[in-house]
Amino acid sequence: MSLELEQPTLQEQFEQLIATEDKLQIRDFLNDQNISDVALLINEYPDHESQIIANMSMHRAAMVFKILDFPTQKHIIRELPSFKQAELLNELPADDRTDFLEELPKEAIRDLIKLLDPEERKITLSLLGYPEDSVGRLMTPDYVYVYAHDTVQDVFATIRKYAKNSETVDVIYVINEQGELIDDIRIRDVILAAPDKEVHELIDGRVVALNVNDDQEHANQVFKMNNRVALPVTDDNNILLGIVTIDDILWVANEEFSEDMQKMGGTEALDEPYLDIPIFKLFRKRVVWLIVLFLGELLTATAMGYFEDEITKAVVLALFVPLIISSGGNSGSQASTLIIQAMAVGEITVNDWWRVMRREIISGLLLGTVLGIIGFLRVVLWHQFAPNIYGEHYMSIGAAVGFSLIGVVLWGTLSGSMLPLLLKRMGADPAVSSAPFVATLVDVTGLIIYFSFAYFFLQGLLL
Amino acid sequence: MSLELEQPTLQEQFEQLIATEDKLQIRDFLNDQNISDVALLINEYPDHESQIIANMSMHRAAMVFKILDFPTQKHIIRELPSFKQAELLNELPADDRTDFLEELPKEAIRDLIKLLDPEERKITLSLLGYPEDSVGRLMTPDYVYVYAHDTVQDVFATIRKYAKNSETVDVIYVINEQGELIDDIRIRDVILAAPDKEVHELIDGRVVALNVNDDQEHANQVFKMNNRVALPVTDDNNILLGIVTIDDILWVANEEFSEDMQKMGGTEALDEPYLDIPIFKLFRKRVVWLIVLFLGELLTATAMGYFEDEITKAVVLALFVPLIISSGGNSGSQASTLIIQAMAVGEITVNDWWRVMRREIISGLLLGTVLGIIGFLRVVLWHQFAPNIYGEHYMSIGAAVGFSLIGVVLWGTLSGSMLPLLLKRMGADPAVSSAPFVATLVDVTGLIIYFSFAYFFLQGLLL
Numbered sequence: 001m002s003l004e005l006e007q008p009t010l011q012e013q014f015e016q017l018i019a020t021e022d023k024l025q026i027r028d029f030l031n032d033q034n035i036s037d038v039a040l041l042i043n044e045y046p047d048h049e050s051q052i053i054a055n056m057s058m059h060r061a062a063m064v065f066k067i068l069d070f071p072t073q074k075h076i077i078r079e080l081p082s083f084k085q086a087e088l089l090n091e092l093p094a095d096d097r098t099d100f101l102e103e104l105p106k107e108a109i110r111d112l113i114k115l116l117d118p119e120e121r122k123i124t125l126s127l128l129g130y131p132e133d134s135v136g137r138l139m140t141p142d143y144v145y146v147y148a149h150d151t152v153q154d155v156f157a158t159i160r161k162y163a164k165n166s167e168t169v170d171v172i173y174v175i176n177e178q179g180e181l182i183d184d185i186r187i188r189d190v191i192l193a194a195p196d197k198e199v200h201e202l203i204d205g206r207v208v209a210l211n212v213n214d215d216q217e218h219a220n221q222v223f224k225m226n227n228r229v230a231l232p233v234t235d236d237n238n239i240l241l242g243i244v245t246i247d248d249i250l251w252v253a254n255e256e257f258s259e260d261m262q263k264m265g266g267t268e269a270l271d272e273p274y275l276d277i278p279i280f281k282l283f284r285k286r287v288v289w290l291i292v293l294f295l296g297e298l299l300t301a302t303a304m305g306y307f308e309d310e311i312t313k314a315v316v317l318a319l320f321v322p323l324i325i326s327s328g329g330n331s332g333s334q335a336s337t338l339i340i341q342a343m344a345v346g347e348i349t350v351n352d353w354w355r356v357m358r359r360e361i362i363s364g365l366l367l368g369t370v371l372g373i374i375g376f377l378r379v380v381l382w383h384q385f386a387p388n389i390y391g392e393h394y395m396s397i398g399a400a401v402g403f404s405l406i407g408v409v410l411w412g413t414l415s416g417s418m419l420p421l422l423l424k425r426m427g428a429d430p431a432v433s434s435a436p437f438v439a440t441l442v443d444v445t446g447l448i449i450y451f452s453f454a455y456f457f458l459q460g461l462l463l
Numbered sequence: 464m465s466l467e468l469e470q471p472t473l474q475e476q477f478e479q480l481i482a483t484e485d486k487l488q489i490r491d492f493l494n495d496q497n498i499s500d501v502a503l504l505i506n507e508y509p510d511h512e513s514q515i516i517a518n519m520s521m522h523r524a525a526m527v528f529k530i531l532d533f534p535t536q537k538h539i540i541r542e543l544p545s546f547k548q549a550e551l552l553n554e555l556p557a558d559d560r561t562d563f564l565e566e567l568p569k570e571a572i573r574d575l576i577k578l579l580d581p582e583e584r585k586i587t588l589s590l591l592g593y594p595e596d597s598v599g600r601l602m603t604p605d606y607v608y609v610y611a612h613d614t615v616q617d618v619f620a621t622i623r624k625y626a627k628n629s630e631t632v633d634v635i636y637v638i639n640e641q642g643e644l645i646d647d648i649r650i651r652d653v654i655l656a657a658p659d660k661e662v663h664e665l666i667d668g669r670v671v672a673l674n675v676n677d678d679q680e681h682a683n684q685v686f687k688m689n690n691r692v693a694l695p696v697t698d699d700n701n702i703l704l705g706i707v708t709i710d711d712i713l714w715v716a717n718e719e720f721s722e723d724m725q726k727m728g729g730t731e732a733l734d735e736p737y738l739d740i741p742i743f744k745l746f747r748k749r750v751v752w753l754i755v756l757f758l759g760e761l762l763t764a765t766a767m768g769y770f771e772d773e774i775t776k777a778v779v780l781a782l783f784v785p786l787i788i789s790s791g792g793n794s795g796s797q798a799s800t801l802i803i804q805a806m807a808v809g810e811i812t813v814n815d816w817w818r819v820m821r822r823e824i825i826s827g828l829l830l831g832t833v834l835g836i837i838g839f840l841r842v843v844l845w846h847q848f849a850p851n852i853y854g855e856h857y858m859s860i861g862a863a864v865g866f867s868l869i870g871v872v873l874w875g876t877l878s879g880s881m882l883p884l885l886l887k888r889m890g891a892d893p894a895v896s897s898a899p900f901v902a903t904l905v906d907v908t909g910l911i912i913y914f915s916f917a918y919f920f921l922q923g924l925l926l
Contacts, residue, residue, distance in 0.1 A: 036688035225499035261804040274805035300785035322763035341724040342737035435898040
């Protein structure tokens with residue numbers, strides 16, 4: 001049965017049950033549903049959200065809780081009685097618990113950590129000790145490990161003993177007495193092997209591990225390039241600390257994507273679904289960048305003021321101002337997006353700046369020439385139909401527009417492509433060199449380029 | 464051993480070995496490396512790429528091949544002798560083979576499919592029959608299935624028999640005699656169960672399946688919300704056709720991300736790494752949109768021409784043109800990015816248009832008012848220092864600028880947010896309503912808004 005086929009009746013069933021207030025039946029019903037369907041119910045009936053979580057087996061409640069968005073998680077925790085808070089937090093997988101806690105204010109984290117069992121508390125505190133966006137924050141210490149001298153039978157016994165609490169048994173980790181990672185084996189190979197074989201006969205010595213301080217985006221790349229559903233995490237001394245599972249990486253990829261997009265659109269990362277974020281918060285996240293960009297754009301008024309005399313002498317120059325600056329802005333945001341995206345997926349590093357620059361100089365000249373020719377033709381051809389707009393110097397006006405376009409587009413692609421690299425080099429997030437940011441930068445310089453060419457071609461004629 | 468620690472010597476070892484031309488040793492060396500390391504060697508020694516693939520065990524060669532980027536894959540296939548081509552293609556997992564073939568021109572696909580064994584050929588043709596970007600294209604028919612009346616012992620026997628050829632044994636699928644999907648069980652639960660238990664005692668009736676025609680982005684969401692490393696794929700009659708594994712979804716998520724970003728930056732999707740794409744192709748992918756945008760921007764020159772008389776009478780009006788149109792463009796691209804991103808992650812659907820519109824009207828008015836006040840103050844305060852720029856009517860000029868900003872920003876956020884929804888409604892890709900596209904749209908209307916306000920406030924004074 002697919003997700004879609006069940007949906008029509010799910011809500012009706014739930015509404016009927018809630019009306020009966022029969023806790024046992026509600027519990028049975030909720031325990032029978034897929035976790036994604038329970039999450040759906042929680043999103044559709046926000047008044048019942050904590051009731052839903054409280055009325056499920058705590059293990060399943062934790063599975064549902066981990067896929068909810070953060071604001072919903074926060075509401076639920078706030079509404080639950082404290083013994084239920086404790087049960088839920090203890091039941092949450094360590095990595096998802098870290099993920100939830102790290103979003104909360106410091107005092108709230110402290111209060112909630114007090115609710116944890118001593119063992120879980122120790123784990124949580126150590127995971128929260130790793131830097132934000134590091135692999136350590138995604139790690140779970142619940143995995144199955146065996147030793148090289150164990151037999152396949154021993155491995156099965158270990159799995160039976162620990163599988164309940166481990167995130168995955170699809171990959172088993174082989175360590176030595178010092179806790180150093182030797183290799184990983186897939187469950188498939190264990191099942192295929194004879195029961196008396198020893199683990200060291202199954203391993204191939206090809207293990208890929210993440211370092212606990214690695215960036216999460218790096219982990220994304222490593223997962224893409226290695227056929228594993230989980231990867232081991234080690235410290236600098238190759239001691240196995242935990243594992244990261246691929247489903248967490250899929251969440252990271254989706255979140256990174258949203259954040260990068262929002263930054264590139266000139267907003268702070270929202271961190272909440274668009275329709276859920278309070279409107280004033282949405283406004284605050286947007287207004288800061290808009291003001292910064294606006295203050296930058298104010299320089300265009302200053303620059304234009306500087307050329308006021310030229311405009312007075314040749315009003316015709318003003319007509320092309322929007323065209324010129326927008327062309328620079330468009331080519332600049334095109335270039336910056338390409339480079340930010342290529343950096344995000346690891347195709348370009350800061351060290352490639354020279355190769356990028358060479359490509360962008362060529363691209364910028366080509367693109368600028370194409371637009372320049374169109375711009376020139378626009379002026380010259382238009383003149384044939386309406387000779388009084390541009391007057392007798394239409395060829396010179398056309399040349400000024402055409403050459404300005406080459407200059408502005410070249411400048412746009414160059415600054416658009418170099419800015420993300422420069423930001424990265426300075427340790428900042430390249431995604432903030434968003435399209436609007438580049439466009440604003442190019443606007444001011446575009447005006448200077450345009451009026452310089454105009455002066456060159458029209459000096460003694462109109463100017 | 465982490466990936467990083469091995470790298471320094473990997474290249475040296477490889478260069479030494481290649482110099483010896485000892486095929487056996489090269490083969491042993493390559494078979495001992497991680498697939499991601501072999502992929503690295505291929506990228507660093509493009510002259511040896513097909514040699515590397517040809518000198519590995521074919522199973523491992525296929526694992527390496529599938530993680531290479533498409534242009535490299537194409538080179539390698541072209542350079543391999545045809546018996547090696549056949550071996551490699553037959554060895555590739557069905558889903559990765561589809562992924563590779565679908566990028567090729569039609570005739571090349573036909574030639575390569577002829578090389579396949581009859582069984583693999585049948586599978587490939589059926590997978591290529593599903594629509595592009597559908598779940599069917601990601602599917603692999605290599606999975607392990609059992610029946611409800613099988614015992615746990617039977618399940619292990621089935622796994623031992625078929626595990627070699629299946630993508631994953633982490634999840635086992637339960638079907639009935641008609642081939643309909645009943646449920647899935649995780650390997651963990653099979654290992655934990657007593658050998659004589661029957662499968663129907665292990666299943667919980669909670670199965671999430673993808674439909675073969677589902678969109679790949681939908682599959683991404685379903686994987687995020689369900690704790691599975693693989694999901695079954697069924698047709699409309701609930702017949703199990705294949706499975707999709709989470710690692711393919713991670714690739715899809717990364718690719719979708721790149722494509723969306725590139726489109727939003729006003730480029731066609733590159734489909735190749737930035738540094739690898741031939742410069743002329745890069746130019747072609749970029750120039751089309753730039754020309755379209757440029758033709759749109761040409762309307763600004765027409766609009767400005769229409770207001771030439773006003774500019775001649777009050778040159779001061781021209782000074783604020785870049786500021787006004789850029790503010791509209793910035794707020795527009797901000798809004799469009801937010802909406803495209805929210806649609807991409809499934810937070811907003813077309814049906815939410817009214818809620819979005821309400822939010823954007825409020826946001827637009829708030830944002831516009833803030834910028835309008837700053838703009839007004841800029842004119843009024845500047846006048847105190849340089850009274851001769853704006854003259855005696857500086858208050859009216861300030862009002863014209865301020866109110867235009869409110870109008871332009873409101874128009875920018877509204878059109879920026881509605882355009883992606885409109886495109887989606889018409890069946891187009893919302894990501895093409897990119898920042899540059901919205902900016903261009905807003906530029907022309909922004910000029911009209913500005914000169915209308917200017918006329919209203921300055922009529923009888925300057926105009």
